[in-house]
Amino acid sequence: MPTYEKNVIDAAKNMARQSLTVSTWGNISVRDPKTGRIYPTPSGMNYQKCVEDDIVVFNAQGKRVKGKRKPSIEKDLHLHILQRNPWVNAIIHTHALHSSILAAAHQSLPAITEEFAQTLGQAAPCSEYAIPGTPLLGENVSKVLEAGHRAAILPNHGALVAGEDIKIAFRSCFALEKGAEIYIRIKSMGLEPKVISPDDVDHMHRFFRNSYGQ
Ligand SMILES: [Zn+2]
Numbered sequence: 001m002p003t004y005e006k007n008v009i010d011a012a013k014n015m016a017r018q019s020l021t022v023s024t025w026g027n028i029s030v031r032d033p034k035t036g037r038i039y040p041t042p043s044g045m046n047y048q049k050c051v052e053d054d055i056v057v058f059n060a061q062g063k064r065v066k067g068k069r070k071p072s073i074e075k076d077l078h079l080h081i082l083q084r085n086p087w088v089n090a091i092i093h094t095h096a097l098h099s100s101i102l103a104a105a106h107q108s109l110p111a112i113t114e115e116f117a118q119t120l121g122q123a124a125p126c127s128e129y130a131i132p133g134t135p136l137l138g139e140n141v142s143k144v145l146e147a148g149h150r151a152a153i154l155p156n157h158g159a160l161v162a163g164e165d166i167k168i169a170f171r172s173c174f175a176l177e178k179g180a181e182i183y184i185r186i187k188s189m190g191l192e193p194k195v196i197s198p199d200d201v202d203h204m205h206r207f208f209r210n211s212y213g214q
Pocket of ligand 1: 026132
């Protein structure tokens with residue numbers, strides 16, 4: 001059984017490999033639902049070189065219980081969301097290109113692809129602006145999730161995707177970035193993206209959620 005430290009390192013390596021982020025920008029956290037412990041990625045490290053001792057562990061109250069490194073600059077963003085949204089056990093925050101383009105335009109992303117509808121539902125709304133690393137960023141992004149969404153565009157910054165586990169969060173993350181790219185390409189052709197009807201989105205989203213992993 002891999003440890004949660006290994007899970008978060010593998011996820012960070014995967015994020016970097018999949019071009020979901022550049023350099024050490026972007027960060028991930030996972031929560032052990034049994035203990036409530038939270039495992040964010042460390043700050044400013046090359047994720048390819050991370051080992052389990054580099055991971056700082058926090059308890060459910062946000063108190064450090066293990067590890068000497070500096071955790072991600074966005075640790076408070078992760079802790080705030082995990083504490084306010086009990087269904088979330090994994091968070092991926094990326095600076096992926098197409099999500100970041102929408103972020104620079106303060107643009108929400110509606111469900112225009114089936115993968116998006118399945119994994120994320122109706123939309124990834126753009127949150128209110130907050131400076132990176134501040135408690136306000138956590139509050140603003142958490143508000144989007146507390147309103148029933150699973151992802152948010154962070155204005156002038158990037159994107160954040162939440163999931164019940166890291167696999168679901170990754171699938172959702174790819175659906176978000178691909179949806180953002182398609183949205184931008186359609187707009188740049190001078191066309192208007194066609195949003196899937198809310199009823200059809202609900203149907204696909206429910207089906208995906210109920211059949212995932214079987
Ligand atoms: Zn960031």
